[in-house]
Amino acid sequence: MRATDNNSQGWFLPYLKQYFWAFLAAALLGALSIGCAGALLFTSGHLITRSALKPENILMVYVPIVLVRTFGFSKAVIQYLELLVGHDAALRLVSRMRVRLYRAVEPQALMIRSKFRTGDLLGLLAEDIEQLQNIYLKLVLPALSALLIYAAGILALGWMDGTFALLMALYGGFLLFIAPAISLWTSLAKRRTFKQERSKAYQELTDALFGMSDLVLSGRTGHFLSAFTQQHKRAAMVENSLRRNEWRSHWLAQCLVGGGIVTMTVWAGGLVAQGRIEATWLASFALVTFPLLDAFVRAGEAVVHAPEYQDSLRRLKDSEKDTSAFAARTDAKQPAADDAADTTKEQAAAQRLSHGGNLLLNNVSYRYAATQDWSVRNISLHVPQGGKVALLGRSGAGKSTLLNLIQGALQPDEGSVTVAGVPVSTGGAYSSLFAVLNQQPYLFDTTVANNIRLGRPDATLDEVRAVTEQVGLGTLIDSLPEGYDTRMQETGLRFSGGERQRIALARILLQNHPIVLLDEPTVGLDPLTEHELMQTMFRVLEGKTLIWITHHLTGMKHMDEVIFMEQGTISMRGSHDELWREHTRYRHLYKLDHPSL
Numbered sequence: 001m002r003a004t005d006n007n008s009q010g011w012f013l014p015y016l017k018q019y020f021w022a023f024l025a026a027a028l029l030g031a032l033s034i035g036c037a038g039a040l041l042f043t044s045g046h047l048i049t050r051s052a053l054k055p056e057n058i059l060m061v062y063v064p065i066v067l068v069r070t071f072g073f074s075k076a077v078i079q080y081l082e083l084l085v086g087h088d089a090a091l092r093l094v095s096r097m098r099v100r101l102y103r104a105v106e107p108q109a110l111m112i113r114s115k116f117r118t119g120d121l122l123g124l125l126a127e128d129i130e131q132l133q134n135i136y137l138k139l140v141l142p143a144l145s146a147l148l149i150y151a152a153g154i155l156a157l158g159w160m161d162g163t164f165a166l167l168m169a170l171y172g173g174f175l176l177f178i179a180p181a182i183s184l185w186t187s188l189a190k191r192r193t194f195k196q197e198r199s200k201a202y203q204e205l206t207d208a209l210f211g212m213s214d215l216v217l218s219g220r221t222g223h224f225l226s227a228f229t230q231q232h233k234r235a236a237m238v239e240n241s242l243r244r245n246e247w248r249s250h251w252l253a254q255c256l257v258g259g260g261i262v263t264m265t266v267w268a269g270g271l272v273a274q275g276r277i278e279a280t281w282l283a284s285f286a287l288v289t290f291p292l293l294d295a296f297v298r299a300g301e302a303v304v305h306a307p308e309y310q311d312s313l314r315r316l317k318d319s320e321k322d323t324s325a326f327a328a329r330t331d332a333k334q335p336a337a338d339d340a341a342d343t344t345k346e347q348a349a350a351q352r353l354s355h356g357g358n359l360l361l362n363n364v365s366y367r368y369a370a371t372q373d374w375s376v377r378n379i380s381l382h383v384p385q386g387g388k389v390a391l392l393g394r395s396g397a398g399k400s401t402l403l404n405l406i407q408g409a410l411q412p413d414e415g416s417v418t419v420a421g422v423p424v425s426t427g428g429a430y431s432s433l434f435a436v437l438n439q440q441p442y443l444f445d446t447t448v449a450n451n452i453r454l455g456r457p458d459a460t461l462d463e464v465r466a467v468t469e470q471v472g473l474g475t476l477i478d479s480l481p482e483g484y485d486t487r488m489q490e491t492g493l494r495f496s497g498g499e500r501q502r503i504a505l506a507r508i509l510l511q512n513h514p515i516v517l518l519d520e521p522t523v524g525l526d527p528l529t530e531h532e533l534m535q536t537m538f539r540v541l542e543g544k545t546l547i548w549i550t551h552h553l554t555g556m557k558h559m560d561e562v563i564f565m566e567q568g569t570i571s572m573r574g575s576h577d578e579l580w581r582e583h584t585r586y587r588h589l590y591k592l593d594h595p596s597l
C-alpha cells in the first residue's frame, strides 16, 4: 500500500497538528466573539441603568451608546471570521482524510469485494469522515474558546477580588469540567445499550429485506413485524432514556448558570455597598455572566457527544488496519520468484506489451480459510495470446474464484498465475491487463459518449464512434434525439439488455487490454439476442485472450478449450471437437442445450 502522510498515527491528532495555527486562530476568534457578546451586555446593562436615571444630556450616555454599537457590530464580524477560519480548516482537513482513505482502500477494492463482499464499505467510511469534521467544529473549537474565556474571566475577576475569583474559578470549573464528565459517565452505559439494540434492529431489518419473498411465502411476515416492532421499541426506550439524561444535564447546567448570575449580582452588590463601583454597574455584572457561562455549557454539552466521534475514529482505524493487513497477506503470498527475478514494474510492463495476453496457471490452489475446503485445487492452464477458453460448471464449482485468481484479486495459496511470464500481482497491475464484461454492466447518468469513454477517458469522439459502429450500435445511437450527447437517464429504458452489453463491449474495445474476462455476459438474454451478441463479441474481440464463464454450451465451437470444473478441480477439458468425440456426457449436455440437434 502506498504510504500516506499520516499513516499509523491515527485520524485525529495528526490533522489537529497540521492545522494547529488555523484552529488556534479560530478558537481565539471564538473567544473574542464571546468576549464581545459579554462586553455588549456589560455596556448595555450600564446604558439601560444610566438611561433609566433620565440623564439631562444625551452626551452623558454617549460613550456607552458608541460602545454598545461597537461591540454589537464586532461580535457579528468576529463570529463570521471564526466560522470562516474554522470551517476552512475543517473542510481542508476532511478532504485530506478522504484522499487518505481512498488511497488506503482503492488498491484493495477488488480484493475486498471478492474476499469480504463489503460493497458499502466506502459509503460507511465517508459518513464517518463527515462525522469527524464535527469533532473540530463542534467539540474542539467550542472547548478551546470556552477555556480561553474561562482563563480570561478568572484573571479579570482576580484583578478586582482574588477570593471571589477563586470561588468563580471553582464554580466555572464545575460547569466546564465536572458536570460534563458526570453527564458523560452516566450516559456511557446507556449509549452502549442503545447502539446494541439499534444494530440488532437493523440486522433484523436487512435480513428480512433480503429474505422478503421467503418470509411472505412462509406466511411469517406477522411474526417478523411483531419481533421487529419489539426490537425497535426497546431501542426507542433506551434512546428516550438517553434524551432524558441529556435534558436533565441541560437543566442542571442552566440552574448552575442561574446560580452564577445570582452570585455575581450579590458580589457586585457588595462592591456597590463598599462604594468601589457605582450602582449603575450592578446590572452590567449580572448581564455579562450570561454569555460567558453559556459558552461553558455549550462546550460541556459537546463533550457529552464525544463517544459518537470515538466510534467513527475507531471504525476508520480498523478499516485502514484491515485493508493493510489484507494487502500484506496477499503480498506475502506472492511467489518468491517475484522478488528473485527482481522484475521492476517497468520491465514487467514492457514484457507484457511484447507478449500481450499469454496467460499461464501453474498448479494453482486457493481456499478462503485454512479450515475450509479448497475452492480451487491444482489447476494448470495455458492460454496463449488470442486463445479462447470457456469455463463451465455447477454453481459453487469454483469458476468465479478462478477468475479472481487470474486477475490477481486473490493470490493463490499454492502455484502461480503469470501473464507474459510475470506473476499477476496486487496493486493494480491487473487493471492494465484485464477487461471484464459481466452480467450487468452499469450505465452512468451521463451522456452515451461519456459512458463509452469510461473505457478510455481521453478517447476522441471519432474513436468512440468507431467502437460503437464495431459493436453494431452506430445506427441506434445516431437515431437518438441528441446522438452521442443523449443522457443515459433519459434513454435508459430504450436500451435493452443486449444493447447495454454492446455499450460495455464498446468500452472494452476502447480499453484495448490484452485479456478479456467474460463473466456470463449473456445471462438473461433471449436465445436470438444471445446468439447475435456472441457473434459480435467473438468478431470484435478477435486476437484477444478470452476467458469466458458460461452455463450454456452455445458458442463452444468458437473456443480453443472448454473446461468443466467440479468442486474446484477440472473434471473434463478439451476442444469442442475432442470433447464431442470422446465424452458421452459432453454430447449429452450439448444436445440438451441444442434441442434441434
Ligand SMILES: Nc1ncnc2c1ncn2[C@@H]1O[C@H](COP(=O)(O)OP(=O)(O)OP(=O)(O)O)[C@@H](O)[C@H]1O
Residues within 6 Å of the ligand: 114, 115, 116, 117, 368, 375, 393, 394, 395, 396, 397, 398, 399, 400, 401, 402
Ligand atoms: N468470499 C468467500 N468466502 C468463503 N467462501 C467462498 C467465498 N466465495 C466463494 N466461496 C466458496 O468457494 C467455492 C467456489 O465458489 P465460486 O463462487 O468460485 O463458485 P462458482 O462456480 O463461481 O459459482 P457460481 O456459478 O454460483 O458463481 C464455493 O464453495 C463457495 O462457497
